[in-house]
Amino acid sequence: MTDNTPGDPKARPGIKAVAALAGVGIASVSRVLSGQSGSSPQLTQRVLDAARTLGYTPNALAQGLRRKATRSIGFVGSDITNPLIASIVGGAESVLSVAGFSVLLTNSAGVASVDAERIELLLQRQVDGLIVLPALEDDPATLTALRNAQAPIALIDRVLPADIPAHYVLSDHFQGVGDATRHLLASGHRRIGLVAGRDVRPTRERIRAMESSFDTFGVKRDLIVHCGTLSPEHGKAALEEMLAAKRPPSAIMLGGNQLLEGALQVVHQRGLQLGIDLSLVSCDDVPLCRYHQPAIATVMRDASLLGARAAQILLAHIEAPGERETVTLPTWFEPRPSCGSVSTKTSRNRTAGSAIVR
Numbered sequence: 001m002t003d004n005t006p007g008d009p010k011a012r013p014g015i016k017a018v019a020a021l022a023g024v025g026i027a028s029v030s031r032v033l034s035g036q037s038g039s040s041p042q043l044t045q046r047v048l049d050a051a052r053t054l055g056y057t058p059n060a061l062a063q064g065l066r067r068k069a070t071r072s073i074g075f076v077g078s079d080i081t082n083p084l085i086a087s088i089v090g091g092a093e094s095v096l097s098v099a100g101f102s103v104l105l106t107n108s109a110g111v112a113s114v115d116a117e118r119i120e121l122l123l124q125r126q127v128d129g130l131i132v133l134p135a136l137e138d139d140p141a142t143l144t145a146l147r148n149a150q151a152p153i154a155l156i157d158r159v160l161p162a163d164i165p166a167h168y169v170l171s172d173h174f175q176g177v178g179d180a181t182r183h184l185l186a187s188g189h190r191r192i193g194l195v196a197g198r199d200v201r202p203t204r205e206r207i208r209a210m211e212s213s214f215d216t217f218g219v220k221r222d223l224i225v226h227c228g229t230l231s232p233e234h235g236k237a238a239l240e241e242m243l244a245a246k247r248p249p250s251a252i253m254l255g256g257n258q259l260l261e262g263a264l265q266v267v268h269q270r271g272l273q274l275g276i277d278l279s280l281v282s283c284d285d286v287p288l289c290r291y292h293q294p295a296i297a298t299v300m301r302d303a304s305l306l307g308a309r310a311a312q313i314l315l316a317h318i319e320a321p322g323e324r325e326t327v328t329l330p331t332w333f334e335p336r337p338s339c340g341s342v343s344t345k346t347s348r349n350r351t352a353g354s355a356i357v358r
Contacts, residue, residue: 021054022047022049024043069126069128070127072101072125072127073092073127075105076106076118076134077107078108079107079109082257082258084303087307088131089307091307091311093311096315101311104122111135115132115136116141119132123149130146130151130153131154136200147163151318152314152318153166154166154313154314156170165324166324167310167313169313170201170327170328171306173206173209173299174208174212175331176283176299179332181209181253182216183297184279186217187339187342188342190222190250191251192224193248195263196226196228197227198227199227202256226241230258234259236265239252239267253282256283257285259282274338275339281339295338297333297335297338299331300332300333301332302329
């Protein structure tokens with residue numbers, strides 16, 4: 001079988017032509033061009049010279065199928081329109097492309113059942129590994145699909161049951177959110193709101209960090225949490241409800257950049273001045289955080305590095321399967337003018353305990 005297209009006079013030369021010009025067998029050409037060992041330097045050079053002379057390039061997909069490897073990594077993202085996800089994909093691709101791997105990108109739009117469908121689709125394509133950022137950590141169909149995977153898996157910012165044979169690349173949300181909370185407390189804020197996502201690891205870690213910061217700072221917890229989907233709609237609805245309360249928080253943290261657009265709608269509709277009437281912190285830096293007036297304080301992380309580390313782990317375990325790995329990458333707080341001290345307009349006696357609203 002050749003790589004030529006029948007009947008096409010301009011078809012590229014096949015492996016038989018390379019073998020004939022090099023004066024070796026087809027098996028020898030295949031072994032050299034696929035990178036296998038066992039050929040002498042002289043034979044290898046003859047084959048490479050012949051391939052270069054004829055302009056021959058091997059069919060990478062056909063080679064991959066023959067050796068049951070496609071040199072491709074599947075990526076399942078919850079929302080590929082999110083700049084955070086785009087950065088993660090870019091980081092993974094920067095590592096994989098150098099190693100000769102491609103990325104097959106799929107999107108679940110935050111729907112757990114679609115996560116499972118995308119995982120199964122990619123496995124049918126015989127990807128050599130999976131990078132997955134699922135919408136939920138407990139969806140039965142998603143867990144079943146991952147249990148059935150015969151390829152290495154890297155989970156980003158999710159923790160699944162111990163029987164899932166996955167590697168983990170996590171963000172240290174506790175550190176960055178804790179620093180941001182302590183900054184707010186040091187600025188005089190005592191009632192703080194958190195608009196959070198679903199019950200997944202980042203949400204749990206952010207709540208834990210905020211509660212721990214109240215304790216560390218030596219003041220009574222006065223934290224109100226609204227959980228929901230990470231969307232502009234949730235950001236808008238949660239902020240409206242918080243600010244309409246008899247005792248609204250003087251500072252609010254958004255647990256995801258997707259919430260920012262909706263939250264800022266409320267801020268502008270109410271004519272609030274960030275840093276004066278209300279302090280606001282967002283998680284994950286996007287251009288809107290930097291260019292909004294005033295600029296919005298942000299809990300930062302290197303999203304590109306998340307993808308790069310996931311890709312490095314997969315490549316290592318494709319080459320030599322081993323024990324599962326967990327990597328935790330840092331987050332940090334960048335203060336900006338949207339965070340101010342409690343003013344006379346917002347300071348009140350606040351003594352209520354923590355409340356979580358879902």
